[in-house]
Amino acid sequence: MTSLRALVQTSKAILLDFDGPVCRLFSAVPAPGIAQKIRSFLLERSVSVPEPMMTEGDPLVLLRWTGDAAPHLLAEVERIQAVSEKEAAELAEPTSGAAEVIRSSAAQGRPVAIVTNNSAEAVETYLDRHDLAASIAGISARIQGRPDLMKPDAHLVFKGAEMTGQSASACVLIGDSPTDMQAAKKAGAHCVGYAKRKARISELSDAGADSVVQSMESVADIVTRLRR
Ligand SMILES: [Mg+2]
Structure with missing residues (x-):
C-alpha cells in the first residue's frame, strides 16, 4: 500500500x-425502489426476468442486464434510471x-x-x-x-x-x-x-x-x- x-x-x-x-x-430515494421500477417496466413489456434479476437491488445491474437481454427496451430503462437519479440527486x-x-x-x-x-x-x-x-x-x-x-x-x-x-x-x-x-x-x-x-x-x-x-x-x- x-x-x-x-x-x-x-x-x-x-x-x-x-x-x-x-x-x-440514494440516501432519500433508495436504489432498490428504482430497481423495482425498472423490473416492473420490464415485466409489463413481457420480458422474462431471470431469478437473480428478480431480487437485484442495484438498478444499474438491471440496466446493464437490459442492454444484453432486451436491448430494444434499453433506452426506456435508461430514462427511468436517469429520472430517478435526478430525483435522488435533489435530496442526496x-x-x-x-x-x-x-x-x-x-x-x-x-x-x-x-x-x-x-x-x-x-x-x-x-x-x-x-x-x-x-x-x-x-x-x-x-x-x-x-x-x-x-x-x-x-x-x-x-x-x-x-x-x-x-x-x-x-x-x-x-x-x-x-x-x-x-x-x-x-x-x-x-x-x-x-x-x-x-x-x-x-x-x-x-x-x-x-x-x-x-x-x-x-x-x-x-x-x-x-x-x-
Ligand atoms: Mg460509488
Whole structure:
C-alpha cells in the first residue's frame, strides 16, 4: 500500500466516483425502489426476468442486464434510471469532506473530474445545489446506449482524465466500489478505496486499491495541507 499523501501529492488530477465519495446519492430515494421500477417496466413489456434479476437491488445491474437481454427496451430503462437519479440527486446527502477535497484541489491547480456510472444530469444537479460546479473540470458519466462502457470498463476513467488535461496514469481515482479500482487499474490510474464500512476495506484492497481510506475528511486533510 502506498500512502494516501504520496498518492495525492504525485497526482496531477483527482478523479472522483460520485455515489459514495461525493454524496450518498440514494440516501432519500433508495436504489432498490428504482430497481423495482425498472423490473416492473420490464415485466409489463413481457420480458422474462431471470431469478437473480428478480431480487437485484442495484438498478444499474438491471440496466446493464437490459442492454444484453432486451436491448430494444434499453433506452426506456435508461430514462427511468436517469429520472430517478435526478430525483435522488435533489435530496442526496453530502459525504463530509468531499466538498473540501473538490474546492481545495481545484484551488491548488489539481483539477477534479467526476467519473461515474450515474447520469451526468444527476451529477450536475448535485453540483449546482452545492455550488461545486465551478470547481469541477468535467463529468465523465454513463453513456446512453452503452452500459458496457460503465466501470469496471476503463473508458470513463480515460474520458475523465482527458477532461482534466492529464493522462490517466497521472491521475488518482477515489471510489467506493471494487469496480472503481478495476476500472482505474485498467486505465493505468492510481486508485484509492473509500471504505465507509470496515467490511469494504479488504474488498477494495483485493480489487487493487493502492490505498484505502475510511473517510473523505482524511482525504480533505491531506489535500488542504498541500495547499501552496
Ligand atoms: Mg460509488
